[in-house]
Amino acid sequence: MKKPLIYITRKIPEELIAPYTNSFRIKFWEKENDPVPENVLLREIKEAEGLICMLSEQINQQLLDAAPHLKVIANLAVGFDNIDMEAAKARNIAVTNTPDVLTETTADLGFALLMATARRLMEANDYIRKDKWDNWGPYLLAGSDIHHKTIGIVGMGRIGQAIARRAKGFEMEVLYHNRSRNVEAEEQLNATYTDFDTLLHHSDFVVSVVPLTGETEQLFNKTTFHKMKDTGIFINISRGAVVDETALENALVTGEIKAAGLDVFVEEPIHADHPLMQLKNVVALPHIGSASTETRTAMWKLCLDNTLSVLTGGQPKTPVW
Structure with missing residues (x-):
């Protein structure tokens, strides 16, 4: 049986995703500082059951229409104004963020x-x-x-x-x-x-x-x-x-x-x-509010844990809704 796919919209350190690779296939955009192009995201999201994204990605109705298998969106931020929440709710897609750690x-x-x-x-x-x-x-x-x-x-x-x-x-x-x-x-x-x-x-x-x-x-x-x-x-x-x-x-x-x-x-x-x-x-400043090595690592881990929890039938740690 094919393992569920998680797509991540930025390059992520290999050591952070290593513990999750037994349970999931993980693909990510190869650039750390440049956003994933919309056409690439639309292509990659088609099979994904989990999406880890940044504020720079607009997770709108068009994108969600292209992701029929999506079960969870983990936003690497506290805010989530980049996500069409009504569209996510209508599709029963869990949405999580990263409060507290930052x-x-x-x-x-x-x-x-x-x-x-x-x-x-x-x-x-x-x-x-x-x-x-x-x-x-x-x-x-x-x-x-x-x-x-x-x-x-x-x-x-x-x-x-x-x-x-x-x-x-x-x-x-x-x-x-x-x-x-x-x-x-x-x-x-x-x-x-x-x-x-x-x-x-x-x-x-x-x-x-x-x-x-x-x-x-x-x-x-x-x-x-x-x-x-x-x-x-x-x-x-x-x-x-x-x-x-x-x-x-x-x-x-x-x-x-x-x-x-x-x-x-x-x-x-x-x-x-x-x-x-x-x-x-x-x-x-170039939007670096939470940009310490320790905090960004904690944010990545929280996103991965939220995604893991939802895709294994549990509840997310930090749900937005």
């Missing part, structure tokens, strides 16, 4: 991005690399303090709480806005729930950690940035589409806000000619 790593990156933006670290690094450091001045590359400031976290889920824990180490006041109150964050982190406008008005740092939904798309727009402090710094480690990038660019150019640190963008990848990349008060 929480602390993503929070590390988020807070590092906040610090790099506030203290102008990228500018300072380039200053030396371009051999501009001729002398010292009291306000040379002076940035913004982080300690004892107010951080406003929009989306107080696992990652939001992890960022709040880091903020408390800097003796920051923590405000948050969420769809519902987070009692754990309030009791353990002394975080204060506020409405969205109050958070914008009072925060020195506004950090987006929201999922992309119909409600959050372009949540950060012209009106939003106008309500922030002109010394305010915006950090986005959630999804690019929660931001109106034209409005953000305008707010940064006109001085409505002071700076922005961005790990995600509406269209990815961006390039050096992207409008936001022309601004000195922007720190941009």
Whole structure:
């Protein structure tokens, strides 16, 4: 009897898939950083019972129509806005993600991005690399303090709480806005729930950690940035589409806000000619929130374990539905 086929849309270390090869046939796209072409994915998915995919793949109705044997989709991410969930449910295809294992790593990156933006670290690094450091001045590359400031976290889920824990180490006041109150964050982190406008008005740092939904798309727009402090710094480690990038660019150019640190963008990848990349008060990263070796390995293993569980008749460890 033919073993079930799992298709993986990126190159995966051989040592990670070795324990699973007795139970499954495993095929994967041979490139680690380049997405699988749509025509290749459509061809490979025809026999697959399991699919492990990235955010860069749009798992839409057309793709699912081409995969009559598919039983499980394991997304190498917490978010799953790249998957047509209704189409998957209609076909009784399990969908899983990778929560928890990347929480602390993503929070590390988020807070590092906040610090790099506030203290102008990228500018300072380039200053030396371009051999501009001729002398010292009291306000040379002076940035913004982080300690004892107010951080406003929009989306107080696992990652939001992890960022709040880091903020408390800097003796920051923590405000948050969420769809519902987070009692754990309030009791353990002394975080204060506020409405969205109050958070914008009072925060020195506004950090987006929201999922992309119909409600959050372009949540950060012209009106939003106008309500922030002109010394305010915006950090986005959630999804690019929660931001109106034209409005953000305008707010940064006109001085409505002071700076922005961005790990995600509406269209990815961006390039050096992207409008936001022309601004000195922007720190941009190539969507590396969970990119530590340890965490990415844990994410791969969770995807494989979810797939194994479903294809052997069990329940997934981290189901989306």
